[in-house]
Amino acid sequence: MLSIVYSSRASDSFDEAYLVDLLLRSRRNNKRLGLSGMLLHHGGHFLQAIEGPEDALRERMAIIASDPRHSSLRMLLEEEIPERTFPAWTMGHVEADDEPAAPGLRNVFEALAAGGDVSDSLPSLRELIRWYQVRAA
Numbered sequence: 001m002l003s004i005v006y007s008s009r010a011s012d013s014f015d016e017a018y019l020v021d022l023l024l025r026s027r028r029n030n031k032r033l034g035l036s037g038m039l040l041h042h043g044g045h046f047l048q049a050i051e052g053p054e055d056a057l058r059e060r061m062a063i064i065a066s067d068p069r070h071s072s073l074r075m076l077l078e079e080e081i082p083e084r085t086f087p088a089w090t091m092g093h094v095e096a097d098d099e100p101a102a103p104g105l106r107n108v109f110e111a112l113a114a115g116g117d118v119s120d121s122l123p124s125l126r127e128l129i130r131w132y133q134v135r136a137a
Contacts, residue, residue, distance in 0.1 A: 003051040005077040008070040038092040
């Protein structure tokens with residue numbers, strides 16, 4: 001099983017209805033493909049952890065990478081995992097503005113907003129994913 005964490009920026013501004021539609025379509029597609037994960041949004045930045053069978057996940061990532069609604073797509077983590085981190089979430093969603101207590105959240109999104117090297121934020125990213133993993137269980 002493969003896990004990928006990536007970040008991107010929304011190409012255009014969007015509203016709540018657009019985000020809900022995006023989540024509903026993602027959940028349907030992910031369920032069909034056997035994928036799971038979570039999506040964080042903050043200030044026009046997206047952070048997504050997505051996991052599942054390698055072939056299906058790589059196919060989905062190719063679609064995401066070519067989607068004109070995304071810009072500045074950056075692969076942050078890619079690793080083999082023994083089991084799913086988010087087994088019950090076809091696409092869990094968290095509006096990061098509503099989660100100020102999430103450890104690592106501020107560090108990760110500040111690094112993304114700066115547009116520089118996020119490697120210094122990888123420990124914060126892993127901590128953030130673990131925090132949501134516990135909440136998803």
